[in-house]
Each structure stands twice: as C-alpha cells, then as structure tokens.
Amino acid sequence: MSADEGARRDVREPHNTQESRAASGARPHRSGAGKGPSKGGPKTGGPKTGGKASGRGTAQPGPPGLAARDAATAILLKVVRDGSPLGPLLEAGGAPGFRALSAQDKGLVRAILDAALRHRGAIEDAIRKRLERPLDEKAHRLSALLHLGATQVLYLDVPDHAAINLAVTAAGRDRRTAKTKGLVNSVLRRIARERSEILASAASVNGAPDWLIARWEKNWGPERTAAILAAHADAPPLDLTPKSDPAELAERLSGDLLPNGSVRLDRLHTVSKLPGYETGDWWVQDAAAAIPARLLGDISGKRVADLCAAPGGKTAQLVAGGAIVTAVEKSSSRMRRLKGNLERLRLSAEFAEADVFSFQPAESFDFILLDAPCSATGTIRRHPDLPWTKREDEIVMLRKVQQDMLARAANWLKPGGILVYATCSLEPEEGEEQAHIFTKSHDMFEPMPLHAAEFPELQDFCTPEGFFRSLPGMAFGGDSRGVDGFFAARWRRLN
Ligand SMILES: C[S@@+](CC[C@H](N)C(=O)[O-])C[C@H]1O[C@@H](n2cnc3c(N)ncnc32)[C@H](O)[C@@H]1O
Structure with a gap:
C-alpha cells in the first residue's frame, strides 16, 4: 500500500x-x-x-x-x-x-x-x-x-x-x-x-501482527498498547466538525458536543442523510484530526498553506476559520475529492495540484500546516485493513519523505509565521522524532510548545515536550469512545 x-x-x-x-x-x-x-x-x-x-x-x-x-x-x-x-x-x-x-x-x-x-x-x-x-x-x-x-x-x-x-x-x-x-x-x-x-x-488475542504490537509495546508500554488494541476492536463513533455553532449542531443532530467543538454521533448513521449534509453544515472528521489546524491560532484574513491537503478536512477548517488557503495536493483523484468536498461545504480555497517537492509558491505564507503522508497507524480503528497491509519498511521509507517535506515547507514561511507538522501515526519516528530532528536542524525556528493553559481541553494530550499526542483508547472530555492516534508539533519562524 x-x-x-x-x-x-x-x-x-x-x-x-x-x-x-x-x-x-x-x-x-x-x-x-x-x-x-x-x-x-x-x-x-x-x-x-x-x-x-x-x-x-x-x-x-x-x-x-x-x-x-x-x-x-x-x-x-x-x-x-x-x-x-x-x-x-x-x-x-x-x-x-x-x-x-x-x-x-x-x-x-x-x-x-x-x-x-x-x-x-x-x-x-x-x-x-x-x-x-x-x-x-x-x-x-x-x-x-x-x-x-x-x-x-x-x-x-x-x-x-x-x-x-x-x-x-x-x-x-x-x-x-x-x-x-x-x-x-x-x-x-x-x-x-x-x-x-x-x-x-x-x-x-492480539489484534495486530506481532511486529506492530512489538513496536507499540516498546514505544508506549504494555498498558497503553492493550488500550490501543481494545480501541481497535470497537468500531469508532462518527465525529463531525461543524462549520459554525457546534452547540446548535449537537442539539440538531442529538449528538454529543466534545470539548474541542466536534459533534459525536453513534456510528450507525447514513452520513449523506444526516441533516445539514446537503447544506454543507459539517464534515466528517475524527475529533483528534480536528486538533492540528486549531494549533495555528487566529488565522483570519491570513495566507495559509495546507500541504498534503486531500480529502480536505483541515482545508475546510482553515477556510471556515477565515484564512486565505492554498491547498496543495499531488494526487489528481484526491484533489477532485477535495474540491467536491469543499463545494458541498460552500467553502473556497486556491487549489494547487502539485507535489510538495516541486511546488513553488508565488509568495510566502503566514501559516503552514503540513499533514504529512504517514503509515496512518493512528487510524486503524477506522481502517481495520491497515495492520494487515502495512509493512515495517514503509515506516522507514516515510521518515525520509516527512523529514524532507518539513525542511522544504520551512522555506515558505514568513518571519514570525507559524508552522504545524502533523501525522496520524502511532509511530514516534513519524511524530516526536521528526519534531526533534527539525528543531535541531532549523535554528531559525523556535518550538512553540502546547500548554494546557492555552488549550485546557487538551490537557491529557499535551506531552512534557509540548507536543500534541493522542492514542486510540484515550478519552476526550470524559467521552470514553476514544480518538484516532495523532501527533502535532508547532514552531515559529524567527526571521
Ligand atoms: C494524511 S493525507 C492528508 C489529509 C488531509 N490533510 C485532511 O485533513 O483531509 C496525506 C495526503 O498527502 C498527499 N501527498 C502525499 N505525498 C505528497 C506530495 N509529495 N505532495 C503533495 N501531496 C502529497 C496524499 O495524496 C494525501 O492526500
């Protein structure tokens, strides 16, 4: 794959x-x-x-x-x-x-x-x-x-x-x-x-191949690995990101309002038949996937690059947040999906169907969000085929891609601008380790650690280094139905 x-x-x-x-x-x-x-x-x-x-x-x-x-x-x-x-x-x-x-x-x-x-x-x-x-x-x-x-x-x-x-x-x-x-x-x-x-x-009984379980036990310990596997055995809920007014949407759909503004429903819903689908009032997005775009802060009226953008959950968040967004995506079919999704949502962005490694922006950005391609092991509860189709050497190969992408994206940010790097992976090589490598090799960037004071609802998800880290099985705001596994780190460009 x-x-x-x-x-x-x-x-x-x-x-x-x-x-x-x-x-x-x-x-x-x-x-x-x-x-x-x-x-x-x-x-x-x-x-x-x-x-x-x-x-x-x-x-x-x-x-x-x-x-x-x-x-x-x-x-x-x-x-x-x-x-x-x-x-x-x-x-x-x-x-x-x-x-x-x-x-x-x-x-x-x-x-x-x-x-x-x-x-x-x-x-x-x-x-x-x-x-x-x-x-x-x-x-x-x-x-x-x-x-x-x-x-x-x-x-x-x-x-x-x-x-x-x-x-x-x-x-x-x-x-x-x-x-x-x-x-x-x-x-x-x-x-x-x-x-x-x-x-x-x-x-x-182990619900994933031995090599994956061995990795998780090494990186997260036996207890958290057991919680990850238990979360994978249960089909996940349906999380929606509202375009506006989360409380109103939660009430309209009889859903649960999560602390980050996501609306959670049980999973046995026909997505396209839910109220507000046709009118583009919301999109499907796991509550954890909705976090990285929020880490940019106030983006209203600012130029934001959304790198690796399809199918567009984060693009939609950025546009709904008032930004002028350039969505960069190299796959034509996925770019078509992104455009279709934004059309339904009545949101508009500038689309660049391009490879991050050849893309040349006309001018620099105030903010950059890089949601890099990754092993996606954080999304196994939504894609239960993943453990049986992944190979460990793919993770090794992706590390280099992610590292090079981050380094390239860093060139496109204005002084004072903010960069967020995210992956939906449980593997530290694609998350924590990438962030450390970037910080060490880019002295023009200072880390902007996340603190519970800034994001009280993310208290359980802020690591001691100031990264965002979620693992399947972690409850969000008392909701025990868990979240996808995600990682995000943030830096400011000094000059
Ligand atoms: C993790 S997904 C992005 C999800 C998206 N940000 C969202 O929130 O809906 C990664 C995307 O990166 C795209 N991609 C992979 N390599 C790329 C590259 N070199 N340049 C641009 N896009 C790339 C893939 O086609 C895929 O759509």
Whole structure:
C-alpha cells in the first residue's frame, strides 16, 4: 500500500461503512465477552449446500447471498494476501465482483469485511484451534472462506445455519476448495457451538501482527498498547466538525458536543442523510484530526498553506476559520475529492495540484500546516485493513519523505509565521522524532510548545515536550469512545 493510499478519510463520502451497514441492516454484534448473537439479521436466504464445482470463480448463478460472499472472499484475498488497501476495492471503480452487487449486498460485504479485518486476530485464533492440523500456507482461498464464515457466526446477525451453509456451498463450487467442504462445515459448526467461549477470550488475542504490537509495546508500554488494541476492536463513533455553532449542531443532530467543538454521533448513521449534509453544515472528521489546524491560532484574513491537503478536512477548517488557503495536493483523484468536498461545504480555497517537492509558491505564507503522508497507524480503528497491509519498511521509507517535506515547507514561511507538522501515526519516528530532528536542524525556528493553559481541553494530550499526542483508547472530555492516534508539533519562524 502506498503512503498516499493509506491516508485517512477525514471527509467521508456517502459510501462508507456506517451507511452501508445501515443500508444492509447487517448490524454487527458488539465485540466482547459474552455477547452472543441475536438472530434474524440480513436475509442471506437459506442456501442449500451443494452445487457443482466450476473451476475458478462461480460461473453458475448460486443461492442468495453467494454473490456477496464470493465478492467478499475475493476482496479479503486482495487485502490479506496481496496487501491491497480495502477502501479503493469498495469504491465505484473497485473490485469487479463487488461493483455488480445490489446496494444491499454491497452493504453486507462491507459489514462482513469490516468485522473480518477488525477481529482478524481473534478469528484466526478460533479457526487455528479448531483445525486438526494447520492449513497449508498457500490455502489462501480456504482460509478466506473460513474467516468469512467465522466472521458471520461470531460477529454478525446472520443465522448460523445460513452462514455455515453458504460457506460450505462456496467451498464446494470452486475446484480449489471443493474437497474441503467437510472441513469448512465442521470447523464452522464448532465455532458456532463454542461462540461464547471464543468471544470471552477474544480480547486476550492480539489484534495486530506481532511486529506492530512489538513496536507499540516498546514505544508506549504494555498498558497503553492493550488500550490501543481494545480501541481497535470497537468500531469508532462518527465525529463531525461543524462549520459554525457546534452547540446548535449537537442539539440538531442529538449528538454529543466534545470539548474541542466536534459533534459525536453513534456510528450507525447514513452520513449523506444526516441533516445539514446537503447544506454543507459539517464534515466528517475524527475529533483528534480536528486538533492540528486549531494549533495555528487566529488565522483570519491570513495566507495559509495546507500541504498534503486531500480529502480536505483541515482545508475546510482553515477556510471556515477565515484564512486565505492554498491547498496543495499531488494526487489528481484526491484533489477532485477535495474540491467536491469543499463545494458541498460552500467553502473556497486556491487549489494547487502539485507535489510538495516541486511546488513553488508565488509568495510566502503566514501559516503552514503540513499533514504529512504517514503509515496512518493512528487510524486503524477506522481502517481495520491497515495492520494487515502495512509493512515495517514503509515506516522507514516515510521518515525520509516527512523529514524532507518539513525542511522544504520551512522555506515558505514568513518571519514570525507559524508552522504545524502533523501525522496520524502511532509511530514516534513519524511524530516526536521528526519534531526533534527539525528543531535541531532549523535554528531559525523556535518550538512553540502546547500548554494546557492555552488549550485546557487538551490537557491529557499535551506531552512534557509540548507536543500534541493522542492514542486510540484515550478519552476526550470524559467521552470514553476514544480518538484516532495523532501527533502535532508547532514552531515559529524567527526571521
Ligand atoms: C494524511 S493525507 C492528508 C489529509 C488531509 N490533510 C485532511 O485533513 O483531509 C496525506 C495526503 O498527502 C498527499 N501527498 C502525499 N505525498 C505528497 C506530495 N509529495 N505532495 C503533495 N501531496 C502529497 C496524499 O495524496 C494525501 O492526500
């Protein structure tokens, strides 16, 4: 996955997990111990096992639900075997089998994949313990069928018999897995029988690859790592940034007003159907993602560069704050999204579709916000595919990009101007360490540490060095539903 594609989506388009799930009626079980499934969720039909093995794919039309299951299998394979990010596979130009599905089936596929990836560690553990011998490393398709079947049995409101029959049918219809029907059937039946026990122990199973957990334990310690993993297991709430009057919006949407002015709703909302969507009264943005732009202070009437701007959550904040904003973004498709988002919000900015490494501003800026491309490990609760598609060497590669970008951006600031650097990463190499390197190598810049006196609501998030640091699992203003992991540092140019 490229750094760009790993970028979070602060301004969410109508196609998102929440709304798809709402559309499909596929409500996930709440994760955690002792939460047995309630039955009678989405009707996948009552597929009968059988059907003819048809080589690759499923040429014959199958029982209801099978097309969705096949699309989910193909997409899960793309993500966990090939390392493709999930988001683009679920978009309009995404995976072919997915594109052909009805809106309801698309919703079902999104819900299955979200749960399968969010709980991948626990599901893998449950399957492994119920196999007589380990699966062949190359048995990717069989593994995916077992994972999706187990996901439905453990985490979605689908009757066990329907979920299991569908998995067995899907196995039987493909030559590569036709002989494993018995195994699929017996493993999934055991998982259904032992559901309570599996869910009770799920929290103790690591929900990310070992290399990531080892990093977090080294950097944040075991307790905070456990809190990060617990936060990842719960789907996040829906946070909105109001264009104006947060209290009015919170009341209008019956949401909770967070101390930074974000409005928090539960996640089962269709974003584009919420009041104020059409009129551009708010945009989707995690409460932590809304902090870096605020660190610039009073920007009204000032020239602000928003570097690495798409999809535009921070651009919107800056424009709404009265600044004259130049939004720099190198990806054309993401720039289109940024423009579309600002259009909906009736906000205007100057758009520069350019690479930060070749961009040349006509004049210097009063303020610069650099929201650099990063591993995005702070957004795993919103993108549960990330742990399974990231590689550690990407973090090493991105460090150099971030360092060079910061150094380049520093040249474009007026004397007295303020620079904020931010990443949505849990990795100190992309946050704290970058800030220290910049301070050491730029004596024309003085750090502007954040203090609780200036931002009382951020007291728990100001580090001793004066950085902003959030970790998933940290409560904000008494709201225990957590925030994304973010880092931000701030400097003033001396002359
Ligand atoms: C973390 S996202 C930005 C999120 C955005 N600031 C927001 O709040 O909505 C990083 C963005 O940087 C863009 N990007 C990556 N490398 C870039 C470069 N060299 N020049 C300009 N943009 C770049 C990516 O395409 C991506 O859209």
